[in-house]
Amino acid sequence: MCGIIGRVGTDEAIDTLLTGLENLEYRGYDSAGVAVQNGSGIKIQKQSGKVAELKQAIDSDLLSGEVGIGHTRWSTHGPPTDENAHPHTDSTRDVAVVHNGIIENYATLKSSLQELGHEFESDTDTEVIPHLIQYYLDEGASAETAFRRAIDDLEGSYAVAAMVANEHVLYAARQGSPLVVGLDDDGFFLASDVPAFLEYTDDVVYLEDGDVVVVRPDGVEFTTLEGHAIDRQPETVAWDPEQAGKGEYDHFMLKEIHEQPTSLAQAIEGRIQGDEPGEVALESFPPGAFDGIERIQFVACGTSYHAALYGSIAMNQCGIQTSAHLANEYGVSAPPVDENTLVIAVTQSGETADTLNAMRRAEADGARLLTVTNVVGSTAARLADDVLLIRAGPEIGVAATKTFSSQAVMLLLLAQCIIDDLDGTCEDRRALYNDLSGLPDTFSSILEDGTAKALAEQYLGAESYFFIGRGLGFPVALEGALKFKEITYEHAEGFASGELKHGPLALVTPETPVFAIFTGDEDEKVLNNAEEAQTRGAPLVAVCPAGHRAVDIADAHLDIPAVDPDLAGLLANVQLQLLSYHAADALGRPIDKPRNLAKSVTVE
Structure with missing residues (x-):
């Protein structure tokens, strides 16, 4: 690396x-x-x-x-x-x-x-x-x-x-x-x-x-x-040289957070069709492209793993058998693979050594390989049978931001194609497609909100930071905690909200703020889990739309627009990216170059 x-x-x-x-x-x-x-x-x-x-x-x-x-x-x-x-x-x-x-x-x-x-x-x-x-x-x-x-x-x-x-x-x-x-x-x-x-x-x-x-x-x-x-x-x-510079921003990370409306527009362009969006059309994947697939396995590392988990949960919710695996563990404990298995490798750079090794193992067992990546001509792109580019443009900050949102959106689009081919059981998706088409503008509205900076300063110096979610909120909780620890060097952990009472609740004190992510699915259960922590003294921050019941109960609120539940977690993630950035900035951390980390992990 x-x-x-x-x-x-x-x-x-x-x-x-x-x-x-x-x-x-x-x-x-x-x-x-x-x-x-x-x-x-x-x-x-x-x-x-x-x-x-x-x-x-x-x-x-x-x-x-x-x-x-x-x-x-x-x-x-x-x-x-x-x-x-x-x-x-x-x-x-x-x-x-x-x-x-x-x-x-x-x-x-x-x-x-x-x-x-x-x-x-x-x-x-x-x-x-x-x-x-x-x-x-x-x-x-x-x-x-x-x-x-x-x-x-x-x-x-x-x-x-x-x-x-x-x-x-x-x-x-x-x-x-x-x-x-x-x-x-x-x-x-x-x-x-x-x-x-x-x-x-x-x-x-x-x-x-x-x-x-x-x-x-x-x-x-x-x-x-x-x-x-x-x-x-x-x-x-197809990258503009200016994209590789910081421009008017103090850090690449902040620039890349603010580039998400553009990167998402590029990701979606031409891939959702119809005057009233109602059909996904991905290059190289016409109807029937996934016929015969019986199971789907995601392999990825770090932030890309969280995006893979997001895609896996979305498919499982529609009746498609999928699982998400850390690529570095896949070689040790890979599930059965055969010619009816689709292995989807998610990798920003296309050069992540553990992900490439997982792909080679799956290929040796006869699986079909699909790579979701940001880099044309990367090793993962060449190794796979099919490639889906996220079109995010260059990302220089070590902490991935715009590539996570683009990966997750591309996996949601890919899921729609797979669900159609494999006779999945999703409900009417017109609301999802409409909200997807408007996602760049929705992201822009969040980026104009200054609440994350104020909250970062309010909770600066806490002992630990907990992030919880359920369903599609769970990978966002993991990603929010990862971003926070990567660039602030403060202790942060993400949990499935129901797991709080199975151990992590013992760590809760008035010095451990809990950020609860509400997507519109299973919100009452998330709120019950969050209140368990609040009852024990933890400050509760609700990441949800204004008017949500959690706002009245929480100690603080990070606002996100009301959208389809499949997308709400991605909006929450933007607020958590801003929270991490402003906390790290207030602490004087080297945000673009966090200690001991590098952008592309090309060794095992």
């Missing part, structure tokens, strides 16, 4: 590399570094800390050159120190490498190299790669052959970019970690994610597992590890 940037061009590389690292810092910010080929060898500058600190320390004269690589790190092997920062080099410093992923056999490789006299300076698994390249160079191999042989020795997941002294060439390979090539009029880019170079070009080539790419000033060569040429066609990314 580190960030990689590489540049081969006709102009100075350093400014482009630093811009790329700033754009990628959401992927890791423990340390950062750059290496540039300046005609007289490779020059490196790296250090622990954020990219801004590296940028201040950069000596542009020393790092002059037209070819370079950079890296921003999220630590896996070794703490975030200067020595463990990338790029890493061999003993002669004629080879420099940046790497994302985990080399599983690094200890064996390192031991063998040490026996041959190689000296290591870091605690990382990455450092074995430049030493392997050096070893093969010393045996007389060309730089390209040495790179290929080194890659062939690796076991695990990786995206690797390397440069060799006095060659204006970058060598790169991927296996299980994302890597993309950017095609520019003045040269070429390598990166772990498109936003790294989006302001320079939107023409990209996504590498696939097993690909090796050689980037020279005059062109890019795509081959297998064995050197056989392969065809990789460029695609145009």
Whole structure:
């Protein structure tokens, strides 16, 4: 989940590399570094800390050159120190490498190299790669052959970019970690994610597992590890470069919360049809597309799991047999799968390692795979039989916001298609479709409400924060708690409301505010559970429409418009996102870069 940037061009590389690292810092910010080929060898500058600190320390004269690589790190092997920062080099410093992923056999490789006299300076698994390249160079191999042989020795997941002294060439390979090539009029880019170079070009080539790419000033060569040429066609990314900037907002998270009306409009566009909306039409899924499916399993992690749970509950309520699974547990305790099983992977980036592994397991058992993702050309999109894009645009803040709402809405739309094909038992859905069509405007009305900020300040300093819901309110409670703990560093937990009395009620005190989510379904039971906590001293905050009975009972109220119960939880979630944001802001937390977390988790 580190960030990689590489540049081969006709102009100075350093400014482009630093811009790329700033754009990628959401992927890791423990340390950062750059290496540039300046005609007289490779020059490196790296250090622990954020990219801004590296940028201040950069000596542009020393790092002059037209070819370079950079890296921003999220630590896996070794703490975030200067020595463990990338790029890493061999003993002669004629080879420099940046790497994302985990080399599983690094200890064996390192031991063998040490026996041959190689000296290591870091605690990382990455450092074995430049030493392997050096070893093969010393045996007389060309730089390209040495790179290929080194890659062939690796076991695990990786995206690797390397440069060799006095060659204006970058060598790169991927296996299980994302890597993309950017095609520019003045040269070429390598990166772990498109936003790294989006302001320079939107023409990209996504590498696939097993690909090796050689980037020279005059062109890019795509081959297998064995050197056989392969065809990789460029695609145009439909993202506006301005979407990857903060604009007028103090934080990416706040910007992305406020982008939800737009992202939802993009998600819905063309997918709900009729003058009076009454039909869902998803590309690639005509009527009958799901005939023969007997069971549905969702796999996902983190926020995407909460969206998957939302979709699963919606389908179950209409008589379709579904289950939602944490992808990292799916490999341990997956339910039975066969050719009549549809496995739906929900992943913002399309590169989440645990989700990809769950997909591969399901594929091996014969399941049909469908990916719901935000990224065209991602590994999950290529691995699946079918893809449903959420069209949310780039999301830079580590804490997912607009992608959750877009994922949940897309799963509701997908549910309608599946329900029709499998003869589900939903009631008249015209009210749902009407409210879905108006959802962007409804979200906008919530974003104009300042109540969440006032409540965040009112309850600042509480011992714990509890979020409860029932039915479709339950995944929203989980997501509300996750957002709160992610960016405030305060203790927060989400519960099915009925579970309060099965243990969590023992934790309730006057210093544990309880946020109760009312969707319009089973509200009386949610209110009864909430009152149990209130009776024991807990402040009760009702997240519900004005005029709801809970407003008169609660100590405080977060207002949401009255909508179809299938959508009410998503409106509640916006208020909880704002609550988390304003609490974190009042506490002075680094909202876009919460400690120990990174945006895309590409290691297990």
